[in-house]
Amino acid sequence: MERFLRIDRRIIFASITVAVIVSLVLQFELPIPASEPVQEIYEEIESLPKGSRVMIAFDYDPASKEELQPMAVAFLHHCFSRDLKVIGMTHYPGAPGLAEQAMTSVANQYQKKYGEDYVFLGYKPGSASLIINMGENLYSAFPKDFYGNDTTTLPALQDVDSLREINFLFDLAAGTTIETWIAFGKEKYKFDMGAGCTAVMGPDMYPFLQSKQLTGLLGGLKGAAEYEALIKKKANAVSGMRPQSVVHVIIIIFVIFGNIVYFTTRRTRHA
Secondary structure, three states, X not given: OHHHHHOOHHHHHHHHHHHHHHHHXXXXXXXXXXXXXXXXXXXXXXXXXXXOEEEEEEEOOHHHHHHHHHHHHHHHHHHHHOOOEEEEEEOOOOOHHHHHHHHHHHHHHOOOOEOOOEXXXXXXXXXXXXHHHHHHOHHHHOOEOOOOOEHHHOHHHOOOOOHHHOOEEEEEEOOOHHHHHHHHXXXXXXXXXXXXXXXXXXXXXXXHHHOOOOOOEEEHHHHHHHHHHHOOOOOHHHHHHHHHHHXXXXXXXXXXXXXXXXXXXXXXXXX
């Protein structure tokens, strides 16, 4: 039994490598139950009547793409499948390309027309001051959309004079924009709000869930995978969770096995 205490660490590394490769090659499914914060966002979108306006803030850049882009795509699928009007914008200068790609690709799958069913306002600096400006007059904050169109001429923005006319706002955040939206947007202009964030940020957002300032929350790749499962559109997030889950199981097995061997050997020595 003592020889297991001297196992070569390369065997452990090799086992994990094989597990990752196998889980990527073999297309098997693992159960993905939705957590309560994810379920609440899903139910909020389900409750919105056709034609409701949903604003998505793509507040992330390529560094956080692997976690937040799958969330954006899954959320867009849900909105377009419910025939909701989608309004996109961003506080991040590196986000417009990611946002445009996600909105265009998903909209095309549902035959949605730009300007009528969805709009992308693009990037504008200002953070808190921009949110306040949008809360007072959306057309003043964004006179032109991402493509240079006059925002007052876009049917999707008809009767949307400010943030007060937004039925739901969803912030995909890699930084502190969730707190900014809550302080300068939600509390002042009284719209419902949910958020998606990187896994490392998730625990910091739970006070906002408990205070009901956030309707729900998607945290990291796991949150994105749960949302994909809820809308029955399993894609990149679910695929990404497969090797992650398998590796976690293997590590737990090694930890349990190591402790069993250690205590068994110790008891034998004292016998």
